[in-house]
Amino acid sequence: MGQKLSVAQARSPAWIGKEVVVRGWVRTRRDSKGGFSFLELNDGSCLENLQIIADQKLENYESEIRRLGAGCSIRVEGLLQASPGSKQATELLAHKIIVYGWADPERYPLQKKHHSFEFLRTIAHLRPRTNTFGAVARVRNCLCMAIHEFFQNEGFLYIHTPIITPSDCEGAGAMFQVTTLNLADVPKRNGEIDYSLDFFDRPSYLTVSGQLEAEALACALGKVYTFGPTFRAENSNTTRHLAEFWMVEPEMAFFELEDNVELAERFLRHLFGRVLERCPEDMAFFRERIDPTAIETLERIIESPFVRLSYTEAIELLQGSGRAFEFPVQWGRDLQAEHERYLTEEHFRGPVILYDYPRQIKPFYMRLNDDGKTVRAMDVLVPKVGEIVGGSQREERLEILEARMAEQGLEAQNYWWYLDLRRYGTVPHSGFGLGVERALQFITGLGNIRDVIPFPRFPGWAEF
Numbered sequence: 322m323g324q325k326l327s328v329a330q331a332r333s334p335a336w337i338g339k340e341v342v343v344r345g346w347v348r349t350r351r352d353s354k355g356g357f358s359f360l361e362l363n364d365g366s367c368l369e370n371l372q373i374i375a376d377q378k379l380e381n382y383e384s385e386i387r388r389l390g391a392g393c394s395i396r397v398e399g400l401l402q403a404s405p406g407s408k409q410a411t412e413l414l415a416h417k418i419i420v421y422g423w424a425d426p427e428r429y430p431l432q433k434k435h436h437s438f439e440f441l442r443t444i445a446h447l448r449p450r451t452n453t454f455g456a457v458a459r460v461r462n463c464l465c466m467a468i469h470e471f472f473q474n475e476g477f478l479y480i481h482t483p484i485i486t487p488s489d490c491e492g493a494g495a496m497f498q499v500t501t502l503n504l505a506d507v508p509k510r511n512g513e514i515d516y517s518l519d520f521f522d523r524p525s526y527l528t529v530s531g532q533l534e535a536e537a538l539a540c541a542l543g544k545v546y547t548f549g550p551t552f553r554a555e556n557s558n559t560t561r562h563l564a565e566f567w568m569v570e571p572e573m574a575f576f577e578l579e580d581n582v583e584l585a586e587r588f589l590r591h592l593f594g595r596v597l598e599r600c601p602e603d604m605a606f607f608r609e610r611i612d613p614t615a616i617e618t619l620e621r622i623i624e625s626p627f628v629r630l631s632y633t634e635a636i637e638l639l640q641g642s643g644r645a646f647e648f649p650v651q652w653g654r655d656l657q658a659e660h661e662r663y664l665t666e667e668h669f670r671g672p673v674i675l676y677d678y679p680r681q682i683k684p685f686y687m688r689l690n691d692d693g694k695t696v697r698a699m700d701v702l703v704p705k706v707g708e709i710v711g712g713s714q715r716e717e718r719l720e721i722l723e724a725r726m727a728e729q730g731l732e733a734q735n736y737w738w739y740l741d742l743r744r745y746g747t748v749p750h751s752g753f754g755l756g757v758e759r760a761l762q763f764i765t766g767l768g769n770i771r772d773v774i775p776f777p778r779f780p781g782w783a784e785f
């Protein structure tokens with residue numbers, strides 16, 4: 322009956338001359354005058370299809386094979402042979418074709434060759450069958466494996482921080498509340514919601530970051546990373562924000578900001594290098610169809626060091642640029658997308674690491690500099706996407722941390738355990754977060770973050 326192969330395996334010359342079995346979905350059928358048909362078969366194992374040759378002598382040729390079209394699922398047994406065509410090394414001469422499932426050509430939504438990304442989002446359950454979304458899925462897989470590989474090689478422990486958390490004011494963004502209270506009849510006491518009747522006895526939320534908990538583990542285990550889903554309820558309908566996204570967050574004891582920056586840069590280089598090395602076919606597809614500079618951009622980044630610039634220097638540079646920005650450039654204000662783009666796309670033409678931000682625009686846990694005005698924050702900005710990494714050296718001095726919390730109106734008692742890390746054996750430590758989808762957006766050149774996660778969640782949308 323033959324060895325069961327994926328399409329990727331069957332496309333390699335290694336199996337020529339062997340009886341094999343492949344299973345997958347038909348992309349196209351072409352009938353030749355010579356009494357046979359060509360089927361293009363895809364099973365997601367690679368971008369390219371396997372060419373199947375189905376002769377009219379096959380018993381179901383007229384009854385079934387001549388009715389096959391886009392979306393039908395089949396199993397093919399046959400002889401793998403060298404292909405005379407220039408597009409592929411092999412082709413499969415079918416001895417037997419079994420149809421698993423039909424796809425009505427009148428109704429199957431992927432009949433047409435080109436669909437808009439907007440339309441494909443409305444059929445997120447079928448879009449993995451297109452070239453673009455297959456390629457995204459394979460690159461996403463490669464990226465996630467490269468993330469683990471990097472940290473494992475560096476001696477980090479993979480840890481899991483909670484998804485449900487009571488910390489409600491980390492400053493990262495609006496949160497989704499988690500409750501088992503009956504929303505149609507919320508229990509009240511003295512006019513306020515009675516959380517003693519809620520599942521956890523208190524308000525709880527979906528996490529916006531695993532950082533605070535990761536700090537607890539780093540302050541015992543040294544170098545750790547947490548990698549999981551993250552949730553933000555801000556109503557930002559942009560091409561760079563999702564309500565549910567994946568973030569990898571390393572946290573390192575005894576790392577100061579310089580060590581943190583150095584690690585982030587080496588980490589990103591490793592990731593881009595691995596994708597280029599392991600997904601050449603998919604990256605060539607992105608270069609051809611999505612962004613002509615996709616491969617070149619990554620290659621350039623791997624070769625040249627990232628620019629490092631303090632926030633203050635960036636402000637001076639922007640003010641001296643002679644550019645009329647829509648949002649004024651002023652020390653103490655957050656940089657807007659247009660400012661980030663000027664730095665990464667026009668001035669430096671590459672990634673920029675900004676550090677030492679004004680204390681008033683960053684969260685309480687970032688370490689205060691001796692100038693009293695700035696904190697040890699760092700963001701990695703890249704062309705087109707903007708911020709892909711955000712991190713900092715954490716404030717390890719108890720009194721200063723308490724003062725910063727008071728300044729931002731946070732109640733110390735809600736953070737008692739976080740403060741304990743500074744009470745007992747405190748150490749300098751640092752960490753950062755990389756948004757997996759932002760990284761994928763940058764790698765693939767896809768314009769909208771909703772197209773680099775299989776089932777995106779954003780305001781007004783959770784269909785699947």
Ligand code: ATP
Nearest residue numbers: 493553561562563566708709710711754755756759
């Ligand atoms: P931004 O200012 O771009 O909204 P942020 O500063 O709020 O991002 P951080 O809290 O620093 O983001 O989160 C760390 C990383 O997580 C970011 O650098 C980014 O890569 C990613 N990220 C943050 N928010 C989102 C989101 N809503 N959707 C997808 N990725 C996100």
Ligand code: MN
Nearest residue numbers: 700708710711
């Ligand atoms: Mn940030």
